[in-house]
Each structure stands twice: as C-alpha cells, then as structure tokens.
Amino acid sequence: xxxxxxxxxxxxxxxxxxxxxxxxxxxxxxxxxxxxxxxxxxxxxxxxxxxxxxxxxxxxxxxxxxxxxxxxxxxxxxxxxxxxxxxxxxxxxxxxxxxxxxxxxxxxxxxxxxxxxxxxxxxxxxxxxxxxxxxxxxxxxxxxxxxxxxxxxxxxxxxxxxxxxxxxxxxxxxxxxxxxxxxxxxxxxxxxxxxxxxxxxxxxxxxxxxxxxxxxxxxxxxxxxxxxxxxxxxxxxxxxxxxxxxxx
Amino acid sequence: xxxxxxxxxxxxxxxxxxxxxxxxxxxxxxxxxxxxxxxxxxxxxxxxxxxxxxxxxxxxxxxxxxxxxxxxxxxxxxxxxxxxxxxxxxxxxxxxxxxxxxxxxxxxxxxxxxxxxxxxxxxxxxxxxxxxxxxxxxxxxxxxxxxxxxxxxxxxxxxxxxxxxxxxxxxxxxxxxxxxxxxxxxxxxxxxxxxxxxxxxxxxxxxxxxxxxxxxxxxxxxxxxxxxxxxxxxxxxxxxxxxxxxxxx
Ligand SMILES: Nc1ncnc2c1ncn2[C@@H]1O[C@H](COP(=O)(O)OP(=O)(O)OP(=O)(O)O)[C@@H](O)[C@H]1O
Ligand SMILES: [Mg+2]
Numbered sequence: 121x122x123x124x125x126x127x128x129x130x131x132x133x134x135x136x137x138x139x140x141x142x143x144x145x146x147x148x149x150x151x152x153x154x155x156x157x158x159x160x161x162x163x164x165x166x167x168x169x170x171x172x173x174x175x176x177x178x179x180x181x182x183x184x185x186x187x188x189x190x191x192x193x194x195x196x197x198x199x200x201x202x203x204x205x206x207x208x209x210x211x212x213x214x215x216x217x218x219x220x221x222x223x224x225x226x227x228x229x230x231x232x233x234x235x236x237x238x239x240x241x242x243x244x245x246x247x248x249x250x251x252x253x254x255x256x257x258x259x260x261x262x263x264x265x266x267x268x269x270x271x272x273x274x275x276x277x278x279x280x281x282x283x284x285x286x287x288x289x290x291x292x293x294x295x296x297x298x299x300x301x302x303x304x305x306x307x308x309x310x311x312x313x314x315x316x317x318x319x320x321x322x323x324x325x326x327x328x329x330x331x332x333x334x335x336x337x338x339x340x341x342x343x344x345x346x347x348x349x350x351x352x353x354x355x356x357x358x359x360x361x362x363x364x365x366x367x368x
Numbered sequence: 369x370x371x372x373x374x375x376x377x378x379x380x381x382x383x384x385x386x387x388x389x390x391x392x393x394x395x396x397x398x399x400x401x402x403x404x405x406x407x408x409x410x411x412x413x414x415x416x417x418x419x420x421x422x423x424x425x426x427x428x429x430x431x432x433x434x435x436x437x438x439x440x441x442x443x444x445x446x447x448x449x450x451x452x453x454x455x456x457x458x459x460x461x462x463x464x465x466x467x468x469x470x471x472x473x474x475x476x477x478x479x480x481x482x483x484x485x486x487x488x489x490x491x492x493x494x495x496x497x498x499x500x501x502x503x504x505x506x507x508x509x510x511x512x513x514x515x516x517x518x519x520x521x522x523x524x525x526x527x528x529x530x531x532x533x534x535x536x537x538x539x540x541x542x543x544x545x546x547x548x549x550x551x552x553x554x555x556x557x558x559x560x561x562x563x564x565x566x567x568x569x570x571x572x573x574x575x576x577x578x579x580x581x582x583x584x585x586x587x588x589x590x591x592x593x594x595x596x597x598x599x600x601x602x603x604x605x606x607x608x609x610x611x612x613x614x615x616x617x
Binding site: 178199215217221268 | 386456
C-alpha cells in the first residue's frame with residue numbers, strides 16, 4: 121500500500137551547543153516520526169538534557185537546524201507550547217499548592233484542557249487529590265509532573281502497536297468507556313489466558329460450558345473493561361521493552 | 369487560546385491563594401508595618417510633628433517591603449525550586465505570569481497602605497487622606513518602580529541562601545536614608561543628596577503630601593520624575609535580565 125510519508129515530528133540536523141569552552145553537543149542528527157517513542161541514552165554529561173531542552177525551547181543552540189511540530193522551538197510560539205508536554209529532569213512546585221489545585225491551574229493555561237479528574241486518574245493520583253504537592257512521595261511527585269505535562273495531549277491519544285495505530289481518539293473513548301471487554305482466565309493446563317472482545321457473552325458461555333463439561337472449576341476468571349491507565353501501561357511497557365533493547 | 373489577560377488573572381488568583389496559605393509570611397507581611405507603627409507611636413506619643421513624619425514614612429516602607437523585598441525574595445525561591453522553569457514550559461505567556469505576580473505584590477502594598485491610613489486616623493490623630501488622587505498616583509508610581517527594581521534585583525541574587533542578605537543590604541539603608549523614621553531635611557547634607565536621588569524618598573514625600581501636608585502633585589512633580597526614571601531603568605533591567613532558571617555557578 122502506498123503511504124504518503126508524513127513530515128517528522130522532530131527534526132534535528134547538525135545540532136551544536138557550547139557553554140563557553142564546553143562543547144556539550146557537537147553535531148547531532150536525528151528525526152522522530154509522529155507517534156514514535158524515541159529515547160536518548162548515554163552516559164552522564166553526554167548532552168542529553170542539553171539536546172532535549174533545546175527541543176523544548178528552554179535553551180538556544182549555537183548552530184544547526186531544529187524543528188518540532190514544524191516550529192523552531194527557539195521562537196517559543198505559544199501554539200507549540202500548547203502541544204508539547206514536558207516532564208523535566210527535576211522541577212519544583214509551589215510550597216502551598218494542592219495536587220488537584222495544581223492540575224486545575226495548569227489545565228487553564230492550555231487551549232482545550234483535559235478534564236481534571238481524568239488527568240488525575242490517568243496519572244494514578246486518585247486518592248491524593250487533596251494532599252499538598254510537597255507531601256507527595258518521590259514517585260507520586262513524578263506522577264504529578266506527568267499530570268501537569270499531560271494537559272497538552274488533550275485532543276487525541278494515539279496508541280501505536282507493531283507499526284500501526286491500534287487506537288486513536290479522545291482519551292475518554294479509549295479507556296473506561298471503551299466498548300472492549302477484557303476476559304482473563306486460567307485454562308485446563310493452568311496457563312493464564314486473555315482475550316479482548318466486543319461482547320463477552322459468547323466467550324463466557326463457551327468457557328463456562330467447557331469447564332462444566334470437564335467437571336472442573338473455572339479458575340481466575342476476570343471480565344473487565346480496560347481503564348485508560350491499562351491502555352497506557354500497555355503502551356509504556358512496550359516503550360520500556362524498546363529501551364531495554366537499545367541497552368542490549 | 370485563552371487571552372493573555374485572562375491568564376494573568378488566573379495566575380494572580382493562584383498567587384493570592386499561595387500567599388494566604390503561608391500564614392507566617394502573611395502575618396509578618398502585615399504585622400511588620402503595624403509593629404513599627406506601634407513602636408514609633410509609643411516613642412513619639414504626643415509629638416505630632418514626628419508622628420506626621422513617621423506615618424507616611426511607614427507607608428513608603430510598606431510599599432518597598434511588599435514589592436521590592438517580597439518579589440526579589442520570592443522570585444529567587446521560585447527560580448531555585450524550578451517553578452519558574454516549569455511555568456515557562458506551558459503556553460502561559462511570560463507577560464501574563466509576571467503580570468499576575470506583579471498584581472499580587474501590588475495587592476499587598478495596597479492592603480498595607482490602607483492599614484497604615486486607618487491606623488493613622490485612629491491612633492495618630494491624622495485626618496483621612498487629603499488627596500486620594502495624589503495618594504493613588506504615588507502608590508501606583510511607587511509600586512511599579514519598586515516592583516520592577518525587585519524583579520531586576522532578583523536577577524542579581526545568586527541563590528536563595530543569599531537572598532535575605534541581598535535584599536536587606538538594599539532595604540535597610542534605603543529606609544534609613546530615605547527618611548522613613550525622620551525628616552530628610554534634618555540629615556547631614558551628603559545623606560540628603562543621596563536621599564534626593566532615591567525613589568523611596570520621593571515616594572514618601574508624595575505620600576506625606578497626600579496624607580499629611582496636603583501639598584499637591586504639582587508641588588512634588590520633580591519627585592515623580594525621579595521615581596519614573598528609576599521605574600524605567602528597573603523595567604528594562606527586569607525584562608532584560610530575567611532568568612527563569614538558576615545559574616549553576
Ligand atoms: N548551563 C550550563 N553551563 C555550563 N555547562 C553546562 C550547562 N549545562 C550543561 N553543561 C555541561 O554540558 C555537558 C552536557 O550536560 P547535559 O546536562 O546535557 O548532560 P546529560 O547528558 O543530560 O547528563 P545526565 O545523564 O547527567 O543528566 C556537561 O559537561 C555539563 O557539565
Ligand atoms: Mg540530564
């Protein structure tokens with residue numbers, strides 16, 4: 121099938137950056153396609169943060185070409201910032217701000233923000249809404265960083281699997297309100313099985329009658345609708361695999 | 369895209385909530401001028417001439433502490449914590465952020481001026497302000513000037529540990545030289561010359577005109593010019609030098 125190649129989401133050509141005498145970045149080239157999960161790996165001080173922060177518009181470059189979603193990030197266009205979510209290597213928060221309050225505040229800065237509760241659920245911060253941000257554990261604080269950056273993804277989420285987009289749409293339509301059911305059970309060999317179906321009626325009938333016919337109990341049966349978090353976990357799990365392969 | 373003004377308002381409301389949620393800071397912020405008023409009221413009790421100097425003096429000091437000191441201190445904190453950098457990564461326009469922060473400082477300045485005016489009337493035998501317009505003009509000029517200088521000074525402060533020292537090395541000499549506690553006319557001539565070049569001196573003169581003597585804006589016009597020159601320099605330095613991230617040095 122003929123495919124019109126889409127322009128890269130990120131394009132970097134011969135990027136260089138010096139801090140005085142220190143040549144932190146010495147001619148980097150890469151492209152990231154839309155939807156691609158891309159990792160920059162390397163030893164400490166290699167120039168990863170420098171490169172990323174040039175892409176984010178935090179730093180100016182010494183030379184080279186950089187394009188992010190068709191913009192030069194150095195121009196700091198609001199349209200670009202509205203479409204980019206940033207989780208920094210480290211970043212602080214107001215001392216007296218609450219978790220929900222922070223998410224609601226940041227949401228207002230974006231043109232079409234996501235629902236606050238949805239973002240909190242997506243980041244796994246449900247139950248911590250009323251806590252002060254500074255009382256969060258280290259991992260929870262990173263979740264809040266993610267929640268504040270996830271505003272920019274408000275329109276659409278695309279989930280890519282094996283080179284294809286398997287799901288795309290507003291986040292709410294992908295998660296809890298999805299029409300797919302996930303059925304898991306343990307088969308006669310004790311193996312855990314999982315299947316996703318539009319309508320679980322037939323599958324359940326088949327499973328229960330087979331179990332009845334065997335005269336054995338149907339073990340570990342679960343019928344659930346995937347939450348948005350499940351969908352994301354699936355995605356990040358695969359990103360982690362990619363990263364591990366890069367390491368190898 | 370939400371309008372830049374709507375976003376400045378949104379940021380302002382957050383700044384107000386953050387301010388009130390830090391009760392010790394809020395207490396010191398408002399308790400400081402009241403404490404000074406109470407102390408000097410006791411010292412100068414019955415000496416109306418001195419009280420007439422001290423009330424506008426404390427009002428001027430309140431403007432400086434709520435704008436210059438508070439902004440220099442808070443911006444260094446937010447910069448060091450990485451909050452400024454995080455805000456900068458969002459579509460919030462820089463101007464809206466600074467506008468919200470500025471309006472927050474102005475609100476504190478106005479609240480303190482009102483506290484001083486009411487205390488002056490109730491406890492120090494002063495009348496209600498003779499010229500509200502003059503009061504408004506001088507407060508507006510003073511907060512703009514001193515807030516801009518505070519933002520510019522934040523850029524000079526290398527890190528948060530150094531912030532109190534950097535703020536006080538400006539604030540303390542300024543309030544003494546500019547005549548918060550005595551009439552500048554009575555100080556040695558070299559100090560008087562320095563005082564004439566400082567914006568706080570002229571702010572206090574203007575406040576004194578509005579609150580006590582009744583001298584008009586026209587009488588103090590040259591003072592307004594001095595404040596405007598400092599304000600222009602402050603704004604240029606604040607905008608040029610503003611850094612969203614702490615230096616590593
Ligand atoms: N603001 C700066 N001023 C001067 N030198 C800098 C600055 N930022 C980074 N450097 C230097 O540039 C080089 C690259 O730093 P960078 O932060 O990009 O590394 P990194 O790959 O992100 O490292 P890490 O894995 O430790 O986070 C280092 O030698 C660092 O000391
Ligand atoms: Mg790094």
